[in-house]
Amino acid sequence: MLRHDPRRLGVRRRLTVRAAVVVARLLAVQKPDRIRLVLRRLSRGARPASRAEAAAARRDTVTTSAFCSGPVGCLPRSIATVLLCRLAGSWPVWHAGVRRYPPFGAHAWVSVDGIPVDEPYPEDFHIPLLTVAVDDRPEPG
Numbered sequence: 001m002l003r004h005d006p007r008r009l010g011v012r013r014r015l016t017v018r019a020a021v022v023v024a025r026l027l028a029v030q031k032p033d034r035i036r037l038v039l040r041r042l043s044r045g046a047r048p049a050s051r052a053e054a055a056a057a058r059r060d061t062v063t064t065s066a067f068c069s070g071p072v073g074c075l076p077r078s079i080a081t082v083l084l085c086r087l088a089g090s091w092p093v094w095h096a097g098v099r100r101y102p103p104f105g106a107h108a109w110v111s112v113d114g115i116p117v118d119e120p121y122p123e124d125f126h127i128p129l130l131t132v133a134v135d136d137r138p139e140p141g
Helices: 013-030 032-043 051-066 076-089
Strands: 092-097 108-114 126-132
Touching: 013 032, 013 051, 013 076, 032 076, 032 092, 051 076, 051 108, 051 126, 076 092, 076 108
Parallel strands: none
Antiparallel strands: 092 108, 092 126
């Protein structure tokens, strides 16, 4: 069930979310290392997001963007979610990974305190391959 209904948000919030979705969709077509680099830089100086903050950002993203609310919109949805949180000074943990169980499938999501935020899958359904948290530091070398 799509939860897309932009009229639920005020004009200012809708414009902010749409801008975050545009940036997220542009970033989502980049190579994984580039995505991680950009997100690491953006996460600097943020405080950890609360579950409520991350859930609100995710909800506003799927409310505003039909693409992000669909089944193939997980990467831009997760990126837009962290971008919206960052605009408020916080950062949930961003993940991109694969299904733990067959058939193979990639997925991107955000979590708070190790628990995925508003995901329809069990906690251990995906294996994170890329993660960007507030305290991430670039690897040396």
